Amino acid sequence: MxxxxxxxxxxxxxxxxxxxxxxxxxxxxxxxxxxxxxxxxxxxxxxxxxxxxxxxxxxxxxxxxxxxxxxxxxxxxxxxxxxARLSKPSTKGGKSTLVRSKSYAEYQTKWWSRVLGALVLGFPLALFTSSLIGLTYDVSEAADVRAQFIMWMITPLWLMPLCFIFFTHKPWRVFLSLLILSACLYGVLGQVGIGG
Structure with missing residues (x-):
């Protein structure tokens, strides 16, 4: 192909x-x-x-x-x-045609806490994950190429939790998962002699 x-x-x-x-x-x-x-x-x-x-x-x-x-x-x-914002909702009989689930009316977004939590808790996870990925990188590659790859890998890894945080009604589960994953990855890095 x-x-x-x-x-x-x-x-x-x-x-x-x-x-x-x-x-x-x-x-x-x-x-x-x-x-x-x-x-x-x-x-x-x-x-x-x-x-x-x-x-x-x-x-x-x-x-x-x-x-x-x-x-x-x-x-x-x-x-x-x-x-969902690309199509302008029409109003039929005074009601909007925008599609939303039943729980949307009671749902409190708290956007600022979600964004800040994902940014703060996502950074250590991205840092530790890119460090582990760097360990698997081919050692025959030049050190500066390897360092650049590890550095650029942090950005998508850091922003992924920021994307995922808006997919849930209960962000504390995502925050707890980020904390647990970061602690586990930090422990693994400590075991291989990078962190700790």
């Missing part, structure tokens, strides 16, 4: 993965009810991402394929929620 076709198919699979995640989100605004729950959507999304990685892996290094997929996901997950 042509390299361009493989790359295009990988990006389409990444888009489908992001769409599945959005459709499984309790905050999605495309349909009145969710047709797929979050965990099955997450599982299907991960399968699609693995397939996209495998396609990219045929002509990129494994880490470059991961970086490409994370960057595409970061952009797609950041932009998908805004697609």
């Amino acid at each position: 042509n390299v361009y076709w493989q790359s295009g198919l990988a990006l389409v699979l990444s888009l489908l993965s992001a769409l599945l995640l959005y459709l499984g989100s309790p905050n999605q605004q495309w349909f009145k009810k969710r047709y797929i729950k979050f965990y099955p959507a997450l599982l299907l999304s991960l399968i699609l991402l693995c397939a996209a990685w495998w396609l990219l892996r045929s002509h990129l290094s494994g880490l470059s394929a991961v970086f490409t997929i994370f960057t595409a996901l970061m952009l797609l997950l950041g932009l998908l929620p805004f697609t």
Whole structure:
């Protein structure tokens, strides 16, 4: 298969993965009810991402394929929620046709706490994850190339929690997951002699 076709198919699979995640989100605004729950959507999304990685892996290094997929996901997950805003809701009989779930009326967004929590808790996770990825990088590669890759990997890893935080009604679960993952990764880095 042509390299361009493989790359295009990988990006389409990444888009489908992001769409599945959005459709499984309790905050999605495309349909009145969710047709797929979050965990099955997450599982299907991960399968699609693995397939996209495998396609990219045929002509990129494994880490470059991961970086490409994370960057595409970061952009797609950041932009998908805004697609509901593209169509202007009409008013029929004085009621808006904007689609929202029943729980939306009682839902308190607290956007500032979500953004700040995801930014603050996502940075150590991104830092520790990129450090672990750096350990798997080919040592025959020049040190400055390896350092640049690790540095640029932080950005999509840091912004992924910022995208995911808007997909849930209970951000404290995401915050707790970020804390636990960061502590685990810090422990792993301490064991291999980088952190700690």
